[in-house]
Amino acid sequence: MKKFISPAVCGFAAGVLQVVPLIKSFACCLIIPGAAFLSLWLDQKASKSTNKIPMKKALVFGLFTGLTAAFFGTVFEVFVTFITRQNDVIVAFPELQRMIADFPLSPELKNQVMEIFQTVRKELMETGFSWLYTFTILFNNLIVNSIFGIVGGLIGAQILNSKNKSSEA
Secondary structure, eight states, X not given: OGGGHHHHHHHHHHHHHTTSTTGGGGIIIIIHHHHHHHHHHHHHHXXXXXXXXXXXXXXXXXXXXHHHHHXXXXXXXXXXXXXXXXXXXXXXXXXXXXXXXXXXXXXXXXXXXXXXXXXXXXXXXXXXXXXXXXXXXXHHHHHHHHHHHXXXXXXXXXXXXXXHHHHHO
């Protein structure tokens, strides 16, 4: 477990940043891959190693960083929504309605989708919590953060390995 401290710390930090307005727009493409890279770099510095980082280790570190960020990002998002009773779903609801109206779906299906979103919106505004919202945010974060964490870990390993080669020569 000790060898996974840097992905846990970096994943936690990325999870916190996923909730910050404006910064959260960059979560998937910059923050999560950057956290995976940073976890590899921190591990290398902690072990005082300049050995080549295996791609398997980079993949595992990236995945673990992404999963940790997904978990904590979801927890903080749900907590902030519970406290403020505001989030992106509530704010963007009118645009969501217009977007669904433009979908090439049957009117019955459009109505069912709108009823689901209205129920989630109502629950969030009244109680600050919705099981469906929590589940969908967690599911989305697990998939997206895992993918971008793995990508960040693999790219980070390539960068660190190339720097290690140049410092040895």
